[in-house]
Amino acid sequence: MKLFLAPMEGVVDWVMRDTLTTLGGIDHCVTEFLRITDKLYPDSVFYKNCPELKTGSRTRAGTPVFVQLLGGQAEPLAENAVRAVELGALGVDLNFGCPAKTVNRHDGGASILKSCDRVFTIVDTVRKAVPRKVPVTAKIRLGFDDPTKCIEIAQAVEEAQANWLTVHCRTKTDGYKPPAYWEWIPKIQEKTKIPLVANGEIWNVHDFHRCIEVTGCDSYMIGRGVMSNPFIFKQIKQSLDQKEVELVSWERTKPLLPQFFEASTVFINDDFAVSRTKQWLKALSLKNEEAKQLFEEIKVITKAPEFRSNLEKHCSV
Numbered sequence: 001m002k003l004f005l006a007p008m009e010g011v012v013d014w015v016m017r018d019t020l021t022t023l024g025g026i027d028h029c030v031t032e033f034l035r036i037t038d039k040l041y042p043d044s045v046f047y048k049n050c051p052e053l054k055t056g057s058r059t060r061a062g063t064p065v066f067v068q069l070l071g072g073q074a075e076p077l078a079e080n081a082v083r084a085v086e087l088g089a090l091g092v093d094l095n096f097g098c099p100a101k102t103v104n105r106h107d108g109g110a111s112i113l114k115s116c117d118r119v120f121t122i123v124d125t126v127r128k129a130v131p132r133k134v135p136v137t138a139k140i141r142l143g144f145d146d147p148t149k150c151i152e153i154a155q156a157v158e159e160a161q162a163n164w165l166t167v168h169c170r171t172k173t174d175g176y177k178p179p180a181y182w183e184w185i186p187k188i189q190e191k192t193k194i195p196l197v198a199n200g201e202i203w204n205v206h207d208f209h210r211c212i213e214v215t216g217c218d219s220y221m222i223g224r225g226v227m228s229n230p231f232i233f234k235q236i237k238q239s240l241d242q243k244e245v246e247l248v249s250w251e252r253t254k255p256l257l258p259q260f261f262e263a264s265t266v267f268i269n270d271d272f273a274v275s276r277t278k279q280w281l282k283a284l285s286l287k288n289e290e291a292k293q294l295f296e297e298i299k300v301i302t303k304a305p306e307f308r309s310n311l312e313k314h315c316s317v
């Protein structure tokens, strides 16, 4: 069974992938989407999106990372996919799920789901351009506004010979509103043979096992759940190995924050590090009262030196 860390633009960057994969349990990562219009990006853009290209397309923990592309034009997508692979990407994932208005207005993400032909053409063109041995994968929602479309969309992705398909089990119009409709996965499985990765609303080990029961998939992707519990993947692996699932305490979680902050200052800069660390602390607050208290205390701090000394005071072990 494979566990995937979900791509999350503005959240799961290189530092976050590095931090989370070091904790164990994650088998596979996907970068934030790189929006493709009509140009071939310079190498620097690929390296910024996926610094792991310089380390064999793997995080320091050794976890493979695929580069995710988003766009509506098949040829430029194929050209950029080929470049990503030349730079060392172990695979290319195509995003057909993004619900953001700006992205959809510019023709990309979930808006493509309105036409199965377009999904087919994009996946097929990229698949044919990229060397056969390098996986090309796709990530979809159930449809734009009609979940019954997911079967036809999955068939189009399969016909275009993608290696696997991640299904975020909601339509674009569902946004991020619970529930996720996992029950569509077996319906897709009835009509296709493409390997599926089930995604949406897995927040804890119990949700994960419910998702297995409903979908019977071999692979699962988790996004927001790991931001509120960084050890969720490790806990899931423990449960799959029939081991005792370790309880996660704030004592174990809090030292991750100063490390993450310092790495983010080096990766981008101080202001970025302050804002990303606050963002993570806010996500952790969902599941943790101590995180919530700390967030309330430091959310107004904007200067890096003051922020750092507060993190050191509250989060050192």
Ligand SMILES: Cc1cc2nc3c(=O)[nH]c(=O)nc-3n(C[C@H](O)[C@H](O)[C@H](O)COP(=O)(O)O)c2cc1C
Binding pocket: 006, 007, 008, 009, 010, 011, 031, 032, 033, 068, 095, 097, 098, 139, 168, 199, 200, 201, 202, 221, 222, 223, 224, 225
């Ligand atoms: C802030 C945010 C950014 C996201 N960015 C991306 C992205 O760049 N590419 C993508 O395919 N999905 C993106 N997603 C969707 C997630 O990968 C995932 O499909 C979704 O959050 C559902 O999974 P979850 O319930 O485990 O969070 C994003 C989601 C969020 C909340």
